[in-house]
Amino acid sequence: xxxxxxxxxxxxxxxxxxxxxxxxxxxxxxxxxxxxxxxxxxxxxxxxxxxxxxxxxxxxxxxxxxxxxxxxxxxxxxxxxxxxxxxxxxxxxxxxxxxxxxxxxxxxxxxx
Amino acid sequence: xxxxxxxxxxxxxxxxxxxxxxxxxxxxxxxxxxxxxxxxxxxxxxxxxxxxxxxxxxxxxxxxxxxxxxxxxxxxxxxxxxxxxxxxxxxxxxxxxxxxxxxxxxxxxxxxxxxxxxxxxxxxxxxxxxxxxxxxxxxxxxxxxxxxxxxxxxxxxxxxxxxxxxxxxxxxxxxxxxxxxxxxxxxxxxxxxxxxxxxxxxxxxxxxxxxxxxxxxxxxxxxxxxxxxxxxxxxxxxxxxxxxxxxxxxxxxxxxxxxxxxxxxxxxxxxxxxxxxxxxxxxxxxxxxxxxxxxxxxxxxxxxxxxxxxxxxxxxxxxxxxxxxxxxxxxxxxxxxxxxxxxxxxxxxxxxxxxxxxxxxxxxxxxxxxxxxxxxxxxxxxxxxxxxxxxxxxxxxxxxxxxxxxxxxxxxxxxxxxxxxxxxxxxxxxxxxxx
Numbered sequence: 001x002x003x004x005x006x007x008x009x010x011x012x013x014x015x016x017x018x019x020x021x022x023x024x025x026x027x028x029x030x031x032x033x034x035x036x037x038x039x040x041x042x043x044x045x046x047x048x049x050x051x052x053x054x055x056x057x058x059x060x061x062x063x064x065x066x067x068x069x070x071x072x073x074x075x076x077x078x079x080x081x082x083x084x085x086x087x088x089x090x091x092x093x094x095x096x097x098x099x100x101x102x103x104x105x106x107x108x109x110x111x112x
Numbered sequence: 113x114x115x116x117x118x119x120x121x122x123x124x125x126x127x128x129x130x131x132x133x134x135x136x137x138x139x140x141x142x143x144x145x146x147x148x149x150x151x152x153x154x155x156x157x158x159x160x161x162x163x164x165x166x167x168x169x170x171x172x173x174x175x176x177x178x179x180x181x182x183x184x185x186x187x188x189x190x191x192x193x194x195x196x197x198x199x200x201x202x203x204x205x206x207x208x209x210x211x212x213x214x215x216x217x218x219x220x221x222x223x224x225x226x227x228x229x230x231x232x233x234x235x236x237x238x239x240x241x242x243x244x245x246x247x248x249x250x251x252x253x254x255x256x257x258x259x260x261x262x263x264x265x266x267x268x269x270x271x272x273x274x275x276x277x278x279x280x281x282x283x284x285x286x287x288x289x290x291x292x293x294x295x296x297x298x299x300x301x302x303x304x305x306x307x308x309x310x311x312x313x314x315x316x317x318x319x320x321x322x323x324x325x326x327x328x329x330x331x332x333x334x335x336x337x338x339x340x341x342x343x344x345x346x347x348x349x350x351x352x353x354x355x356x357x358x359x360x361x362x363x364x365x366x367x368x369x370x371x372x373x374x375x376x377x378x379x380x381x382x383x384x385x386x387x388x389x390x391x392x393x394x395x396x397x398x399x400x401x402x403x404x405x406x407x408x409x410x411x412x413x414x415x416x417x418x419x420x421x422x423x424x425x426x427x428x429x430x431x432x433x434x435x436x437x438x439x440x441x442x443x444x445x446x447x448x449x450x451x452x453x454x455x456x457x458x459x460x461x462x463x464x465x466x467x468x469x470x471x472x473x474x475x476x477x478x479x480x481x482x483x484x485x486x487x488x489x490x491x492x493x494x495x496x497x498x499x500x501x502x503x504x505x506x507x508x509x510x511x512x513x514x515x516x517x518x519x520x521x522x523x524x525x526x527x528x529x530x531x532x533x534x535x536x537x538x539x540x541x542x543x544x545x546x547x
Contacts, residue, residue, distance in 0.1 A: 045399070046337060
């Protein structure tokens with residue numbers, strides 16, 4: 001099993017979710033996060049006082065899938081979340097040691 | 113004809129020969145209660161109350177950081193309450209009591225002595241006049257807080273206000289609005305408080321900001337407003353309440369009130385649009401905070417001229433105030449490096465000075481103003497400038513004394529730890545938001 005962590009632009013959530021459903025992803029977890037990469041934030045001006053906002057709001061998606069599906073998931077997110085401009089985000093893939101569905105007690109692949 | 117003076121001139125006329133060309137008051141007739149005037153003035157009084165809590169509280173509260181929201185709401189509410197009590201105990205008497213000289217009246221109406229429900233002030237009950245005036249002193253004191261939020265101790269704020277009202281506000285109200293008052297006798301025009309309320313509050317806020325010093329992290333850390341939504345709600349309440357403030361200053365349901373009403377609409381609208389336009393010209397985006405700031409700038413500028421201008425003159429005032437206040441706040445203030453937190457000076461004092469001086473212009477009949485055939489522009493302009501200069505000197509000295517005493521008694525400023533953690537928890541032990 002793989003854990004795929006994707007940091008994406010907030011307005012790209014719906015296209016990504018739809019594309020993932022189409023390839024058979026059952027569920028995902030979304031968290032609102034802030035951070036910075038090469039995008040470096042933006043500037044806000046309040047009555048003449050300029051503030052550079054270094055931390056940009058993003059969404060973090062966490063998806064656990066079977067090993068064979070993982071490359072497709074990465075590819076799908078990558079395609080659906082892209083705008084071509086700076087700040088589109090990043091995707092990380094990690095190995096997962098185990099999984100349990102709490103309601104039934106099923107484990108690993110069947111728990112996904 | 114003498115220029116139209118605001119409510120003060122007329123209000124003080126009760127029991128004395130009535131001033132100016134008011135056909136309703138024949139020279140020798142005893143004043144009688146007018147129910148229409150009374151009804152309007154009670155409404156106007158509570159409209160001004162709505163400007164303080166919730167209006168000003170939300171306007172200022174939205175502009176500070178989340179951790180200081182509750183402290184601003186608490187300060188505005190407490191300061192207004194203190195000012196109300198002080199007004200009936202001795203403030204009204206100092207400003208509008210019988211007799212008195214150039215700088216204050218007397219204490220003969222202290223504790224509301226001699227005033228009953230049958231007492232009249234012009235055509236309205238004197239208690240209504242007392243209450244209307246009371247709301248002015250309360251909002252002026254609360255406006256000063258805008259210069260010192262996010263770092264002043266709550267105790268210091270209360271001690272400052274307790275001293276500042278008798279040192280600065282009551283004498284200035286007497287000087288500008290009461291018969292016998294220094295500036296009043298010059299013939300200065302201040303319909304609804306450009307000098308007494310706005311120049312006064314703005315300059316006091318600046319003095320406080322200088323004595324208090326900058327907030328930790330000023331011009332280094334993010335101090336963006338935590339809720340411009342609330343600031344807009346506050347702006348709306350201030351605008352609505354300002355109709356009571358300006359149109360109420362006619363002291364009756366009259367044509368003068370109608371003039372002040374229309375002027376309060378159009379000056380504000382012009383200032384909103386021209387503040388945002390100025391932002392654009394200065395290379396920024398037209399912002400909601402700019403619109404809210406422009407609204408206040410326009411409202412402030414039209415205040416002294418509300419009944420002393422035609423609607424086109426009011427638009428002119430709004431345009432000038434919108435542009436100049438925006439330039440001051442956006443470009444001049446950052447260079448000064450004074451942390452006058454919420455621009456009480458930049459908007460109220462600058463807008464008030466513009467309004468007070470330009471009142472001499474808007475009076476011109478050529479601009480649709482109410483000046484009569486014998487209106488002398490040059491002489492009036494000099495009087496207006498003189499009034500502004502005297503007010504600024506008086507306010508600077510008086511508020512410096514009040515802030516200094518408050519500093520000696522309380523230390524004035526919260527500890528660094530409290531300032532970083534926020535005044536909500538540090539000073540009041542509660543938060544504005546629990547989620």
